[in-house]
Amino acid sequence: MQGFPFQPEQASTVARSVDELYLFLTALTVFFSTVIFATIFYFMIKYRRRSPGERPKAIEGSLPLEILWTAIPTLIVAVIFVWSSSLYVRNAEPPKGAMEIFVTGKQWMWKVQHPEGQREINELHVPLGRPVKLTMTSEDVIHDFFVPAFRVKKDVLPGRYTSMWFQPTQLGTFHLFCAQYCGAFHAGMIGSVIVMEPDEYERWLAGSVQGESPEAAGEKLFLQQGCGTCHLADGTGPGPSLLGVYGNQVKLTTGDSVLADDGYMRESLLAPRAKIVAGYIPIMPSFQGQLTEEQIGNLIAYLRVLGKLQPPKPKEEGKK
Amino acid sequence: MSTATLEPRVHAPRNYLNADYGWKSWLFTLDHKRIALLYLVSITFFFIIGGSFAVLMRIQLVDPQGAIVQPETYNKLFTLHGVVMIFFFLIPSIPAVLGNFLVPLMVGARDLAFPKLNLLSWYIYIVGGLFTLYSAIAGGVDTGWTFYTPYSSTYSNTQVTAVAIGVFITGFSSILTGLNFIVTIHKMRAPGLTWFRMPLFLWATYATSIIMVLGTPVLAITIFLLALEHLFHVGIFSPALGGDPLLFQHLFWFYSHPAVYIMILPAMGVVSEIIACFARKRIFGYKIVAFSSVAIAVLGFLVWGHHMFVTGQSVYAGIIFSLLSFLVAIPSAIKVFNWTATLYKGSISFDAPMLYAMGFIGLFTMGGLTGLFLASLATDVHLNGTYFVVAHFHYIMVGGAVMGYLGGIHFWWPKISGRKYPNGWAALAAAIIFIGFNLTFFPQFVLGYLGMPRRYAFYPAEFQVLNVMSSAGATVLGVGYLIPLIYLFWSMRYGPIAEPNPWGATGLEWKTPSPPPTENFTEIPVVTEEAYAYAEEEAGHE
Amino acid sequence: MSDAPAHLEAEHTGLAHQFEDLEQQQESDFLGIWLFLVTEIMFFGGLFAAYAIYRWLYFAAFEGGSHILDIRLGAANTVVLLGSSLTMALSVRSAQTGNRRALVYFLIATMILGGVFLGVKAYEYNQKFVEHIVPGLDWAPEGEVLAHLAPGGLQHAQLYFFFYFAMTGLHAIHMVIGMGLLLWLVIRGRKGAFTPHYFAPVEVVGLYWHFVDIVWIFLFPLLYLIGGRY
CATH class of the missing domain: 2.60.40.420 (Cupredoxins -  blue copper proteins)
Structure with missing residues (x-):
């Protein structure tokens, strides 16, 4: 299909499968348009008005026909739906090790x-x-x-x-x-x-110009911004330890749990009082406007590293 | 019509047009037919404005660098083109002009249920339009007609508030119009006119009105919140305070997807009337066509999420919205099949309205089928936000809705104006519009598949050939739209006098003189037969 | 109505030309106002949906904001509005029975109660300016107010007050429009425009007034009673 003139290059693993569906839909469009146009032209010529007083017989309609042409489009869209959705689901998650x-x-x-x-x-x-x-x-x-x-x-x-x-x-x-x-x-x-x-x-x-890795930049930021003064690694600080947090469930004061993913980490930086970890009080300041998007990204990259470490023993409940 | 009856009529008989003269008799009229004409004039004005924006856009895109204007100006052009065409031309087009004129005539009533409200709708529409025109003159607006936040709420420093107020106000015009139609159709049908004896245009208008009444208020509140946010720099759509910009899209498309059906359903109603008349047949599967209008209106409210497949919404939401979007395709397909079957063993004539109706079916079929590409998740990921989408919705909204509107205007023009237009010119215009339309928008399907995003003021050189083709087609299309404007205007003075039922059509509106008297019917008619009783009827001429 | 001269009755039936009879006109009027109320539900519905999402996302901030509102004023206003609905219902009843005096009195009573509601609302709005908690115009909470709002985050508290003003503001605009309609009814009612056969305008405005009342019945708990502080 590479030679097809009206097609963008296929340069990824999903491109071909998307194009197959696209071509199927194109064929469907051409087929149905042709059938409908041809039928209309045929009827318009065959049944053109031959005398001004002509009064054709009334036709009420036909239930079998209605059922037929409800069923056919339903079946066709069902096929497209299953095809396209399964393709979409298959392409939704990145493979491991990306x-x-x-x-x-x-x-x-x-x-x-x-x-x-x-x-x-x-x-x-x-x-x-x-x-x-x-x-x-x-x-x-x-x-x-x-x-x-x-x-x-x-x-x-x-x-x-x-x-x-x-x-x-x-x-x-x-x-x-x-x-x-x-x-x-x-x-x-x-x-x-x-x-x-x-x-x-x-x-x-x-x-190319060597920069710091995001993790290293994040570690530096973690120190510069004073994050470590509260978030002590052993969990004895006023803020929770961040070891073993990223990628795991976190219990909140409300009793719910959230997954500590990119979104949660980001929210905790910018709106720290939105979801408080169980056993802690809301004292963390917001870093809204103080960090660029890249810096936030770097910090989260560092938190991912910390997330792979062993968390400290759970501290006692009720500590102020 | 014999000369004997003509002779005593040195002056035309009293009708709604000559009942009264002077500007006051128009601006303070409560007659639905005159209000329809007020709308006709105003939407034509907005169509010309919106159309000239389109012309400038197509000139700009002839050159990959952008031929005539700066990107900022181009952004304002496509924004105003969208806002004007959608809110001030397409949405009011068939409902406010043909609907206003025809609903009371078709139900056999003297007027709509609330004539003052009807006039108020027009004034509201005009005030909204003035706000939009003001914003265009005072520097324009560059958010796109979709007003996506946070660009519109926080970052754009153009006339967002004025346009938002304009759209907000105009919304109430369509709410009141829809309300008026629903009440009229429910409560004011002539004796004997049962629901299943109604012409399909009334069914379509009824379904449209439901969308207007249920959907428009949601747009109104959304635009209201957007305007507040733009004015006070604080609000719920901007992430600065923890707001969610996608909430705007959800609320916006909850109205604006059904709005597409506000534009296309009435056109489908018009086409049903025309095909029945010019094939002299009852519409094949009348009840199914009627119910499919209502089905489209209801399902239309459940598919808004298909505009948001690539926003990062959950995979499951995507799948559900995709399924529901496919379901909307089915009643639309059923309509096309039934129209085609209506032609079978008919007595088909090729008068101009029929040509427009056939053009509608062709372009709507193409537009509908290409919609499948966008309802399907995997292909939508690639096509979303590209020219494919632009081509698709122009096939529906211009190919479909405008063709239907023009068909309707040509069909009922003798009734509205009391004059006939030159059929040859009308047929020529229909052909030019059909060809010009395809030349303009078909290349855009290819452009979109190749990956050209929409709303680009300049673009990589490899897309130039297709863009030039599209612009060339647009000149043909533009000429096509000008021709009817000229001969319809001409016919108002020089066209031959129309008899009450020039097409030999059924329907109550053809049983009263052309143009109708102010009170529509000297005596309220009694309906004794089904709609489209072409077979039994005597020749419809006097 | 039996004592009214026949020609007057014919002129004052209030039958519009497009209708066949008063019954058809009345049915149309009622269907019209109900449809209009449906559009109003959709209008407020969009706002309520947005409110629901943010309250779910930022419950703590909404709770904190709610605790700053004066529940006594909110409750008093609720009673006032419910009272106005009663007088409105009595106006409709008076119109139906043809009691012109009672109709006018009850309409005026409804207007007075509506005015009281708006007065209290105006006082509450002013309070928000005094406390510097008007997002976009005057946002600088301090002292005790700040202490209430801080736990939920000040930014999210702004969202709460944005909703507070948007929702109560739209409601107040509806009240003002309702007061205008009531005034119109009073003027027409004094002239004796309404009869037991023709009272649809009173009933239509009444339905509108009850709707606005019901909106408040939802707004009061949604804005004032969050978080079980009592």
Whole structure:
């Protein structure tokens, strides 16, 4: 199908399956349009008015026909629904071991940070054949990360994280578009995704300006912002220990539990009083406006590291 | 009509047009037919405004760099094009013009249930329109007609408040119109006009009115909250305070998806009337076509989430909204099949209204089928936010709704104006519009699949060929829309006098003179037969 | 009505030209107002839905905000409004029985109660400015107020007060419109426009008034009674 003239490149693992569904739908559209147009033309010519006084016999309708042409579209849309939904569900979750890249949308540019610390703007370098998961947020309005050649798209929202993934199957440079209107230079918020051979990607990583890894930057921030003065590792501080927290359930004062994921960590930084960990009092200040989106991302990257460590023994209930 | 009856009529008989003269007799009229004409003039005005924005946009996109204006200006053009066309042309088009004119005539009543409310609706519409025009003159607005937050609430420094107030106000016009229609259809049907004897246009208008009454208030409150947020810089849609920008989208599309059915359902009603008349057949499966209108109205309220498949909403929500969106396709498909079957063994003539109706079926079929691509999750991920969406909804809303509107205007023009227009010109215009429309919007399906996002003031050069094709098509389409404007205007003075029932149609509106007298019927008619009784009826001419 | 001259009766039946008879007109009027109330439900419904979401998300902030409101004023206003619904119902009854004097008196009583409600509301609004808890215009809570709001987060408390003003403000606008309609009824009622055969306008305005009342019955617990402080 690569030669089909009206088709964007298929450069990811999901592209082909999406195109198959697309072609099926196109064939369906062509088929039904043709059948309906042809029938109408045929009727209009065959039954054209031959004399002004003509009075055709009345036909009330036909229940079997109505049932038939209710059933046929129902069956067809059922097939499409099952096909497209299963494809969607299959493509929803990234495979295990996907490389994680952090993306921030900002009027009107894309900022990218690689796990090893490399940053780039309006470009995204990725290795061929490896699944890549993007964790995305916006500093201002809603944007949308769209790579037509990969057939992937996801809104990038302020105040929360969305994620998407792809696995490139073709070397080259592909369009990256913002697909959610975001203001004056929306049309200029475009860039490229550059797919490289894995070893070439390694060389690119090494050759580009070396930055800190997000975890290292996060650790520094953790110290600079004084997080560690309350969140003592052994759990004796006024704030809960953060060891073994990320990725696990946290009990709240309300009695509920939440999963400590990116969203929860982010909320706890910006609106710390929203969900208080059981046994603690709400004294943490908000870091709203004091951290950039990238810094928040870095801190969360560090919290992920801490999350893999063994938590301290649970402290006694009721401690003030 | 014999000359003997014509001769004594040196002056035309008294009708709603010559009953009274002077601007006061129009601006303070309570006659539904005159109010319909007030709407006709005002929506034509807004159509021309919205259309000129579209022309500028298509010129801009001839060049990948943007041919004529800065990106900021282009953003204002597409925003105002959307706002004007949707809220000030499409939504009031068939309901407020043809509905106002025809509902009382079709039910056999002297007027709508609440004539003062009806006039008030028009004034409300005008005030809303003035706010929108003011905003266009005072610098424009650049949020897109969807007003997505937080761009609209926090970041845009254009005339968001003025447009929001304009849309908010106009909403009440459509609420009151819908309310008026529902009450009229329920309570004022002529003796013998049972629900299942009603013309399908009334069924469609009834279904439309339900959406207007239930949906518009939600848009109103949403826009109200948006305006508050834009004015006071504090509100519930901005993440700055912990607000959720997606809540806006949920509330907005709860109205704005059903709003698509406000635009297309009345057009479907018009097409049913036209096909029955020009095939001289009762609509095949009358009851099923009637119920499918109501089904579309009800299901239409449950599918808003399909606008949000890529916003990060949960996979399960996506699946449910996808399923419900597919379900809406079924009653629409049933309608198309029934219209086609109505032609079977009919006596089909090719007068201009019929050509518009056939154009409607063609474009609506294409628009509906391409909707499947967007209801389907996996393909929507790729197509969402691209020109594919633009092409799809123009096929429905311009190909469908505007074709239906023009068909209806051509069908009832002799009744409205008392004059006939040149059929040849009308047929030519129908053909030009159909061809021009496809030339304009078909390339956009391809553009969207190739990945070109919508609302781009400039774009990568590889998309240029298709964009130029689309712009070239738009010139044909533009000419197509101008022709009816000219000959309809011309016909008001020079067109041959229309007899009461020039098409030999059934329906109460054809049983009264053209144009009808102010009180519609000298005597309230009694209905004794089914709708579209073409077979039994004597020749409809006097 | 038997003593009214026949020609007067014909002129003053209030039958509009588009209707066949008064019964059809009355049925249309009632269906119309009920439909209008449905649109009002959808209008407030959007706001209530948004409220529900944020209250669920930020319960602590909403609880804190609620505790600043003066429950005595809210309760008093509830009683006042319920009273006004009673007098409104009595107005409709008076119109039906053709008691013109009672009709006018009850309508005026309804207006007075409505006025009391709006007065109390105005006082409460003023209180919010004194306490600097008007989001967007004057937001600088301090002292005891701050202590109430701080545990839920000041930003989320702003959301609560945004809802407070949006919801009660829209309700108050509906009250003002209702007062205007009542005034119109008083003027027409004094002239004897309503008869036991033609009283639909009184009933229509009455239904509207009861609806506005019911909205308050929901607003009072949603805004004043959160979090079981009593």
